[in-house]
Amino acid sequence: MKHALAALLAAVSLAVLGCGSTEALDAEELPPPEDAVSQMAVCTAQCAYGPAVSCSGTSCSSTDNHGVTCDGMFTACPPVPNNCPGNLPACDDIEGATCPRSGIETQCCRVDSITTCACFGISTSPRRWLCLN
Template sequence: MKMNFAAFAVLVGISLIGCGAPTVAEESELIGENTQAICSSTQSCWDGSTVSCSGNATCTVQSASVTCDGVITRCPPVPCNAGITCTQFKQYACNEGDEGECCASTGPQYCFCNSKGIWLCN
């Protein structure tokens, strides 16, 4: 009797496989077709536009950009009318209390001269 039950179990198992159960290859294809991002990030920009991204591992929001799976999407640069880059501006000598403006990659920076004669911009 035990022998007949084991044979029956094997027969049923083989029948189920033959009745359309997906193979391992079919399952992986289905998974690939239905893969969706597991995270997303959106940031509002200075000009009213937004930047966004979707990723499968990491999604973060910075002040003027978003990053998904290591790919950075930046907001448009802020226009700057100062006419001089901050790198150039900081080369000029200054006296404590002096103020000025320069252009950084993120937009205008306001600078002041500290007591050591060094420009500090933010």
């Protein structure tokens, strides 16, 4: 009887050992669940003063002449070149911005030429800069 019990224990032990390790598999060895597979998205924004900007990620958005955002990281279009003399502001930076009072004027730089902006509006609404082309 002792020999039969020893033989049975030996057979069970060999069967368990023959099945491989009982350790859990590492996460990197497991395939991802079907709902966890993500796809990459690519976004591109056209830029008025330079090459288009692009990025890729699991989520993205783009706005022409402004830039792209991928996975929360923003990439801006190249800035408007300012080839005017002096420290004139770019017209794109001030046009449409609020101004102190109607009738005043200021100069700005539109790429490579100096132009004039005038403050327009009535007292009951915000006055805004309007720049000539």
